[in-house]
Amino acid sequence: MSKNGLLVITELFLPTKGGTAVWFDEVYRRLGGKEIHIVTARVPDCETHDRDHPNTVHRLRLQRHWWLRPESLAMYAKFLARSLAVTLRHPIAAVHAGRVLPEGLVGLIVARLCGKPLVVYAHGEEITGWRQPAKFRAMVFTYRHADTVIANSDFTRRELLKIGVPEQRIVKISPGVDVARFRPGLPTRDLFQRLNIPPDTPLILSVGRLSPRKGFDQVIRALPRVLERIPAAHYAVIGIGGDEARLKNLAQECRVSERVHFLGHVFMAELPRWYNACSVFAMPNREINGDNEGFGMVFLEAGACGRPSLAGIAGGTGDAVAEGITGLRVDGSSVAAVAEGLVLLLTRPPRADISEYIRSRHSWEQVADRTRKLPQVQSR
Numbered sequence: 001m002s003k004n005g006l007l008v009i010t011e012l013f014l015p016t017k018g019g020t021a022v023w024f025d026e027v028y029r030r031l032g033g034k035e036i037h038i039v040t041a042r043v044p045d046c047e048t049h050d051r052d053h054p055n056t057v058h059r060l061r062l063q064r065h066w067w068l069r070p071e072s073l074a075m076y077a078k079f080l081a082r083s084l085a086v087t088l089r090h091p092i093a094a095v096h097a098g099r100v101l102p103e104g105l106v107g108l109i110v111a112r113l114c115g116k117p118l119v120v121y122a123h124g125e126e127i128t129g130w131r132q133p134a135k136f137r138a139m140v141f142t143y144r145h146a147d148t149v150i151a152n153s154d155f156t157r158r159e160l161l162k163i164g165v166p167e168q169r170i171v172k173i174s175p176g177v178d179v180a181r182f183r184p185g186l187p188t189r190d191l192f193q194r195l196n197i198p199p200d201t202p203l204i205l206s207v208g209r210l211s212p213r214k215g216f217d218q219v220i221r222a223l224p225r226v227l228e229r230i231p232a233a234h235y236a237v238i239g240i241g242g243d244e245a246r247l248k249n250l251a252q253e254c255r256v257s258e259r260v261h262f263l264g265h266v267f268m269a270e271l272p273r274w275y276n277a278c279s280v281f282a283m284p285n286r287e288i289n290g291d292n293e294g295f296g297m298v299f300l301e302a303g304a305c306g307r308p309s310l311a312g313i314a315g316g317t318g319d320a321v322a323e324g325i326t327g328l329r330v331d332g333s334s335v336a337a338v339a340e341g342l343v344l345l346l347t348r349p350p351r352a353d354i355s356e357y358i359r360s361r362h363s364w365e366q367v368a369d370r371t372r373k374l375p376q377v378q379s380r
Helices: 019-031 046-051 075-090 102-113 125-129 133-145 153-164 189-195 216-229 245-253 268-276 298-304 335-347 354-361 364-374
Strands: 005-009 037-042 056-058 092-097 118-122 149-151 171-174 203-207 234-238 259-265 281-282 309-312 327-330
Touching: 005 075, 005 102, 019 298, 019 364, 037 075, 046 056, 046 153, 056 075, 056 309, 075 092, 075 102, 092 102, 102 118, 102 133, 118 133, 118 153, 125 153, 149 153, 153 171, 171 327, 203 216, 203 268, 203 298, 216 234, 216 245, 216 281, 216 335, 234 268, 234 364, 245 259, 268 298, 281 298, 281 335, 298 309, 298 354, 309 335
Parallel strands: 005 037, 005 092, 037 056, 092 118, 118 149, 149 171, 203 234, 203 281, 234 259, 281 309, 309 327
Antiparallel strands: none
């Protein structure tokens, strides 16, 4: 990668929550200093986050307006104006877009006007889940005209090929994990005290946005079968989202409410300790109306803490969970398969050093190095 600067256009950037925001923050801070310009959204506490950031961060007030068509038109305009201004004022070698829309389409305009190559990240779920025709056409157009498309998994790479993205322009780079923060051996006794259960309790843990595709409902449905084999088991769920009420009602219907603990949002500093507290991490994802899991950074976080994962076979989880080494992948639509997988991991976890396996392949330093080596394709 050239020593000249980069323009990175992304709505999602820390301190915004979510794996994608973490990905971009972790990678670009490792790729360079103030010559990397991040154009992103203004969010609460961003001034504190940006104060000591190694990159130059440009914040915009972004919002959608119901009376505009499309509702995000104002976002496109603000991204475009600021991105063009940055590119004209600073030596920029390439434009990187965190998502295909709106960032990728804006990035395409900027890259072509300024004669720079465009790199767009593909996450998977946008390709399989977007159904609005105009939006889908804009997505396909942008991906096909990008100089390089970063696919986060083999699944996403295959989906890109299906919509006509040239194979030679696709580079697979999966996200990583902070192996210094997520590590084994962290104290957990107080966490079990919060749940009012003994510290040796077999604990299943899920972390993520509460949405149907994550498969947390399947874990709840499988729990009665798990309890038949492992009577002391409990299940903790970290996350917020629109599916919360349904999940709580489901726990009551399955008569496992006393075994299921909804923890809501937890502080980021505590998350590695919760992974350490569990015996198995579970996110048996499944496809629902095209909504899919493109990768699953939470599997890496659990693995970095030395804990095996149960994943679904849908989407791109095969790049996040090494079958038989860091966990298992099962049919997330089958309660029986989810239950059997949980019992197997609780009674016979993988023998491999899961933490070392993740550390040797998925650190953010390795992801940054792969990104640094991206081909600088000349603009066409």
